[in-house]
Amino acid sequence: MTEMVKGYNFAFIDEYAKREIRRKVLKAVSIPGYQVPFGSRELPIARGWGTGGLQITLSLIGQKDILKIIDQGSDDSVNAVNIKRFIEATTGVFITSDTLKATIIQTRHRIPEEELGDDQILVLQVPYPEPLRIVEPEEKETRRMHAEMDYAKIWVFLYENIVKWKEITIGARYPVMVAGRYIMDPSPIPRYDVPRLNNARTLYLFGAGREKRIYAVPPFTEVKPLEFEDHRFRIENFKGKACELCASTDTFLDEIILDDKRMYTCSDTSFCKKRGNNPRVLKYIDRNQQ
Amino acid sequence: MRETKFDTIFDSQKIFRTLLDAFAHPGKVVKISGLRIGPPSGISKASAGVLFTLLDLEVGFAVSTCDKKQSEKIAEYFIINTGSRLKNLESADFILALGELPELERIKKGSLEYPDEGATIVYAVEEVNEPRPFYLRRDTTCQKGRGLSGIDSVRLTLTGPGINGERHLSLKGLKKQEVIKIMEVNKEFPLGIDFVFTDRKDKCFALPRSTRIVEVKEA
Numbered sequence: 001m002t003e004m005v006k007g008y009n010f011a012f013i014d015e016y017a018k019r020e021i022r023r024k025v026l027k028a029v030s031i032p033g034y035q036v037p038f039g040s041r042e043l044p045i046a047r048g049w050g051t052g053g054l055q056i057t058l059s060l061i062g063q064k065d066i067l068k069i070i071d072q073g074s075d076d077s078v079n080a081v082n083i084k085r086f087i088e089a090t091t092g093v094f095i096t097s098d099t100l101k102a103t104i105i106q107t108r109h110r111i112p113e114e115e116l117g118d119d120q121i122l123v124l125q126v127p128y129p130e131p132l133r134i135v136e137p138e139e140k141e142t143r144r145m146h147a148e149m150d151y152a153k154i155w156v157f158l159y160e161n162i163v164k165w166k167e168i169t170i171g172a173r174y175p176v177m178v179a180g181r182y183i184m185d186p187s188p189i190p191r192y193d194v195p196r197l198n199n200a201r202t203l204y205l206f207g208a209g210r211e212k213r214i215y216a217v218p219p220f221t222e223v224k225p226l227e228f229e230d231h232r233f234r235i236e237n238f239k240g241k242a243c244e245l246c247a248s249t250d251t252f253l254d255e256i257i258l259d260d261k262r263m264y265t266c267s268d269t270s271f272c273k274k275r276g277n278n279p280r281v282l283k284y285i286d287r288n289q290q
Numbered sequence: 291m292r293e294t295k296f297d298t299i300f301d302s303q304k305i306f307r308t309l310l311d312a313f314a315h316p317g318k319v320v321k322i323s324g325l326r327i328g329p330p331s332g333i334s335k336a337s338a339g340v341l342f343t344l345l346d347l348e349v350g351f352a353v354s355t356c357d358k359k360q361s362e363k364i365a366e367y368f369i370i371n372t373g374s375r376l377k378n379l380e381s382a383d384f385i386l387a388l389g390e391l392p393e394l395e396r397i398k399k400g401s402l403e404y405p406d407e408g409a410t411i412v413y414a415v416e417e418v419n420e421p422r423p424f425y426l427r428r429d430t431t432c433q434k435g436r437g438l439s440g441i442d443s444v445r446l447t448l449t450g451p452g453i454n455g456e457r458h459l460s461l462k463g464l465k466k467q468e469v470i471k472i473m474e475v476n477k478e479f480p481l482g483i484d485f486v487f488t489d490r491k492d493k494c495f496a497l498p499r500s501t502r503i504v505e506v507k508e509a
Binding site for chain 2: 009010015016018019020022023024025026027028029030031032034036037059060061062063118121143144146147148179181182203218219220221222
């Protein structure tokens, strides 16, 4: 464990900042999918590098929490390691890479493969919280559109996509409808992860530091990707491919381009290691048997 | 009056996580315990703890009770301990309600552009419970509308985000009429008011505006 740095408050940000973020998080949970504005604070990492998620995590965390941080599924990439070190140094909490042991998981662009429980919280880092930005540049106007549920423009955008390309060209950041009221940006998770927001057991909190927005999807909330009756939402297709490290065929794979070939590996490194040790590890726990 | 044993860092953090759990699972009964504070008579440690966690100088609060003297005393307690400002019902962000429901039509419900500006009410009732299995329940059919102690009590059935199917609750110290008023005020989602109910034994549950009360019965 790294030694705690002295001279800073527990979890770095001051208590006024935490209180504001906490008030906003409760409002976000009360209005699923609605983006609550908040006063994003200065942090020792630059805005746009996960400061929204980080501020939520710092406002949630207590001494008994066990924390996991991932970046695109990986526990060991630069963004994850830096945030991990920072939180460890200012709180002294335990860090884990085991998805099932963590009480709080902060993530960039992935939902872990293993199913999360109702006592866990997933905090997602969000670069662009506004799903309507692709069709409307003005904040005042998108706010009105959300207020009036005037979502015609984005539907037309999706329709034109299909006319032009025979496919909706949005990969990550696929827009979803939350609890039948707000269209929400699920952060740049792949389409593969989108269905896992729907009726999940876990609380999902989203933080956009640069854009100063917090929003949430409570557990057991309907989250539907936007789709047409004759053009259904589809996830990425990994047919015929398997992870070269653990041989999994039911996980989200990263494509690595080598000199003469393409290689596929699990994007969730912690789960990949578990599968490597025991190929029979499941993604979903049979809770009836516990 | 000035609390010196409330840990603004770690007590607040624990209370916030309990509250977040309650808001994420509306109707789930949680407990806020272990606080070393001595709030003025009439309010529980849990109610005080919730407001200590959420109030500061950036937000305004109001105390709603029919006893004016008691209300002044309680208001002073929170001003001293949180630095928050006392406001009238129309502009308060947080309202501590004792004994009876304040006039909901006077309270902020937010705007369609900014629904998050709707207020939060901390409502102190006698007792909140997740109902016991039916075979342990006493037959109360002969005392309709009044519990055994002569206090109003209701049974609620909730549904909505955060709830897997339905959730049942029983409350003492709340009238059916009041529940109907709450249903009325939160009809126009996303506008509305979010509630935290606290009881004398420091048990709480949250009723965010997204929750629908599908059934209310006098028990």
